Amino acid sequence: MTTFPTSLGTSTADEIRLLGQDLTADLMGKVGFGELAFWLVALRRPTPSETRLFEAVLVALADHGFTPTAIAARLTYLSAPDSLQGALAAGLLGGGSRFLGVTEDCGMFLHRAIEGRELPTDDAGWDALALEVVQQAKAGSKFVPGLGHPVHKVQDPRTPVLIGIADEEGLLGPHLLLFQAIGRVHEQVLGRKLPLNGAGVCGAALADLGLPVELLRGFALLARAAGLLGQLAEERRRPIGMDAYLTVDRNAVYVDPTG
Secondary structure: OOOOOOEEEOOOOOEEEEEEEEEHHOOOOOOHHHHHHHHHHOOOOOHHHHHHHHHHHHHHHHOOOOOHHHHHHHHHHHHHHOOHHHHHHHHHHEEEOOOHHHHHHOOOOOOOHOOOOOOOOHHHHHHHHHHHHHHHHHHOOOOOOOOOOOOOOOOOHHHHHHHHHHOOOOOOHHHHHHHHHHHHHHHHHHHHOOOOOOOHHHHHHHHOOOOHHHHHHHHHHHHHHHHHHHHHHHHHHOHHHHHHHHHHHHOOOOOOOOO
């Protein structure tokens, strides 16, 4: 008999099981969605402290207004109002290196910097490591993910709050410590002061929770799915998609490509 092993969900005619639990008896009404999302990936139930930090990350990433992902979702809904799933997918597909993807990029960047290394024990040690990794990034003509923000030029308001929650819950781990150190020393290398952005601190926090760094973008997309659904609900109540489309279309000007 062919079998397909799974540690996630299975069902029979009269029972659904998830993560080894009876879905209806053990999980429904007893486990929050954020807690379940963590559990599905980590295959362990998070502690209350981990759940608080994890859900704070999801809230931080859910919606930031008329971002490209939201506009893409709204315009797709304008074009195909019969396809809500298409509009949601359009918004999620825009999660890349500039929007949402920074969460994974930063977590992976920090993880690679500390992997297999004896970790510092004080701020001076973290600052030295941070200086090293920023110098290496600059030498390779690479950006340091998590530095800078198009709107929050001085401080991203999410960053100190998420670091504070991690500290309160005893979850201030090596990724967040290195990220903070990068915030302290990068100006010495780059010649200008940039804020630590919220997407980056989310990646550091998720990595400190022990979640696979290769999947961190998935958590950003999970959070943004809720925000995009809100954007589409608002598009139904107070549409702006047609105005956005007409504004661009009616102001399009032909230019000679050879000029």
